[in-house]
Amino acid sequence: MTAFLHQFPFAPIDAVLVVPGIAALLLALIPQYKLGSRVNMLASGLTFLCALTLLIERPDPAVSFLFVDDLNVVFIVLGTFVGFTTSIFSASYIGHEIEIGRLKPGYIRFYHGMYQALSFSMNLGLTANNVGLMWVAVELATLTTVLMVGLYRTQAALEAAWKYFILGSVGIALALFGTILIYMAARPVIGEGHDAMVWTTLIANAAAFSPELLNVAFVFLMLGYGTKVGLAPLHAWLPDAHAEGPTPISAVLSGLLLNVALYALLRFKMLLAANPFAVAPGPLLVTLGLVSLIFAAFMLYLRRDIKRLFAYSSIEHMGLIAFAFGMGGPLANFAGLLHMTMHSLTKSAIFFAVGQVAQVKGTQKIADIRGLTESHPTLGWSLVVGVAAIAGLPPMGIFTSEFLLVSSTFAREPLLAIPLVVGLLLAFGALIWRLTGVAFGKPSSSVVDAGRRPSMLPLIIHLVLVLIAGIYLPGPLVAWFQNVARMLG
């Protein structure tokens, strides 16, 4: 297998960047919607396949700006998979948006090019072996998503994009300051130049860094990348960006971009943990995570827009994940990783469903969407399954990870488990309450549905995967996650 891989002109790790990079340029030249969406799917699928080969073959970190280890390969495979399924969903969804005239055909080249540019920048952020390069990639991902959120050019979309741009840029600026401080801390130990920003060198020498500088750096990095993760109180951009952008972008934002920022945060957490005198990063993450969880759980009750509802649910779940990684230890880290994977799959599936709901009902207002299971049985029941999964009902995968997290927290810090459980129950109540209104009862009127129906395939694949993970986790995957959980400390 590895001999076979060597016959390619690019190593697989380069391919996860080269394929979307070339596709972005190519798609910027294809004005036809059909051809463009097919090339988009093909490129995303190819990127996913290349990412899969990273499971087998790893490049030598000494010769490359890029590197792969057990931690980031989880993010890459998950990210390219969601990117691929979202491109399938996007093909039919955007087709419908053009038919109803919500999206001008002129924006197709822009949309598809940006989709691949986003995929490129996220893969770059995940594979970069240089904290400066990682920062550039996250900034690039922010800019591309800002442009995508404003795609519909409505007042609300422009305002959402502006808010996202301002808050995202401030976050990213603070993260750069943190990155500079990391370099300052590393320079006396490693020496001037590139080496003092290379991740593998940093982590090897972290014990000798000045702990004071590391502490200050982490505060900035956490505020900066934490803004991108969507942790309260830095979350204000997230609901608007999810609600006003095209639905495939909402799915990519929740399923991928939040994870990339989280990945950056985890890397720096590992760096701090490797220094015995630096402040423990865990309690900070636990606090932000709990605040996000409780805050988002209450906000779920007040939402009137269905995409906004699930955007707040993303804040809630990112809070849970931050809490899990903040707790640390093999069990909580395992729960955090599993929860992150399950949340990406489930939340993007929900957005696939919600996008179609908004199309068939012609509105995003929760009050105007009723009786979906009666008027559109397949779509309605898929949404029911998806929401049940995200709310944490067994036997779906999110139940497993939440159960692990709650039980490990009870065993170690019973006092912290109380707000955790309260937050989970509050969010559960809100989601089920909203779901019953939307899914059951007398159906509200639908728009005349002349266009073709979007593909249900990506939605079903995601939900089936989440269901399987809830019932049975394969042994190698468990061993893999346990290994990563140990790495995270």
Add this chain to the structure above:
Amino acid sequence: MERFSLDAAHLLAGGMVLVSFMMLYQNRILGLLNVFAAHAVVLSLSVAWQAYVQAAPHLFVTAAIALLLKAITIPVALHHMVLRLGVHRDIETVGGIGPTMLMGMGLVALSMVVMLPAAAEADPIAREDLALALSVILLGLLMMVTRQNAISQIVGFMSLENGLVLAATGARGMPLVVEISVAFSVLVAFIVIGVFLFRIRERFDTIDTQALDDFREGRE
């Protein structure tokens, strides 16, 4: 010489903090743009001085970019745009100028208290530069928070980026990131100017200020 190079570096970095304060009390957009140009000039001088002291010729490129783009091209372009959109009028600050200035002083004190002990082991140029750069960053943030007008928010953000460039050049031998951050700040500026202002016009099919005002006020 050692002593002098240190003092000059601190003088220039301190000058940036001073100009940041001047931006805080500007109440007209055109005045604000002029002060921002001055901010970029001081940044350019400061980076050039660092390039000379550190014997790092590539930093002169950064200084030149700061001068040409941030001190000349972007302010001129924004100036032009403000006149064309007809938005050159008084801008209101949230909470008034006095309290904003007091908060600014608090932020500068905070950055001194945080950075000086934390960077105690770094060389003196870098140590004070970092503290002053953090002050510039925080003042830029303060400006973005206290201004509601889109253009002054952009200016606030660019002054924040100037602070980042100052910090990056103060970190001796920092690779690539200076160039990258400058390139990105330019990109950011163009995206903002191009996309948002012109899309707003496209949307309302008018350059009437009132439409822009309704747009901002209706949503905030």
